[in-house]
Amino acid sequence: MADKTHTRALFLCLLICISTTSGGKPRSRRPCKELVFYFHDVLYLGYNYKNATAVIVGSPNWGNKTAMAKPFNFGDLVVFDDPITLDNNLHSPPVGRAQGMYLYDQWSTYGAWLGFSFLFNSTDYVGTLNFAGADPLMNKTRDISVIGGTGDFFMARGVATVSTDAFEGDVYFRLRVDIRLYECW
Ligand SMILES: *[C@@H]1O[C@H](CO)[C@@H](O)[C@H](O)[C@H]1NC(C)=O
Ligand SMILES: *[C@@H]1O[C@H](CO)[C@@H](O)[C@H](O)[C@H]1NC(C)=O
Ligand SMILES: *[C@@H]1O[C@H](CO)[C@@H](O)[C@H](O)[C@H]1NC(C)=O
Numbered sequence: 001m002a003d004k005t006h007t008r009a010l011f012l013c014l015l016i017c018i019s020t021t022s023g024g025k026p027r028s029r030r031p032c033k034e035l036v037f038y039f040h041d042v043l044y045l046g047y048n049y050k051n052a053t054a055v056i057v058g059s060p061n062w063g064n065k066t067a068m069a070k071p072f073n074f075g076d077l078v079v080f081d082d083p084i085t086l087d088n089n090l091h092s093p094p095v096g097r098a099q100g101m102y103l104y105d106q107w108s109t110y111g112a113w114l115g116f117s118f119l120f121n122s123t124d125y126v127g128t129l130n131f132a133g134a135d136p137l138m139n140k141t142r143d144i145s146v147i148g149g150t151g152d153f154f155m156a157r158g159v160a161t162v163s164t165d166a167f168e169g170d171v172y173f174r175l176r177v178d179i180r181l182y183e184c185w
């Protein structure tokens with residue numbers, strides 16, 4: 001008799017355990033919206049004022065604002081206002097601007113931290129998406145957080161997979177941004 005109660009208690013416990021673990025995943029893991037954009041960064045290096053979209057605003061004592069610091073650009077802080085395009089052509093009509101900053105914060109290799117917004121003002125989207133996260137540049141793809149949005153992206157959250165689509169020395173790079181939103185309104 002005591003044995004039976006014991007088994008029953010164990011069974012009940014098991015049931016509770018199973019239901020709580022499977023209930024631990026509150027939301028679906030499928031994105032509610034997927035978007036792909038490119039943005040283009042032309043860094044000011046002393047000679048290209050007219051063409052530049054980004055500028056070094058802070059550098060370590062041994063560096064300056066017209067060249068990346070050595071080693072690994074460490075300590076450089078860059079502010080940018082870059083065009084966003086739907087394809088990988090710098091000269092395509094922009095659908096918005098990527099505005100914010102990146103700063104190099106890794107001594108041992110190329111690594112940055114990104115904090116920026118996409119400002120859309122096109123026929124497709126009006127609003128902003130806000131991004132933040134670590135950008136270990138030597139990784140082919142880097143995941144950063146989409147921490148919020150406004151307008152057409154009201155309350156959006158998700159993950160953006162960033163990859164370097166092209167670069168020319170320090171003067172130009174193009175990032176491909178694969179945005180997957182997991183919260184849409
Ligand atoms: C501006 O910079 C980009 C990237 O380096 C280059 O492709 C483009 O031809 C430049 N435009 C001018 C007007 O210099
Ligand atoms: C900035 O630093 C680079 C690399 O060390 C150097 O070539 C350049 O002359 C410096 N520019 C200025 C304005 O000091
Ligand atoms: C967005 O585009 C409209 C129409 O071109 C313009 O009137 C408005 O000033 C733009 N807003 C921003 C924030 O650029």
Ligand SMILES: *[C@@H]1O[C@H](CO)[C@@H](O)[C@H](O)[C@H]1NC(C)=O
Pocket residue numbers: 136139140141142143
């Ligand atoms: C580095 O890349 C791999 C595969 O490309 C990816 O799974 C991983 O999340 C990336 N790491 C970071 C920190 O983004």
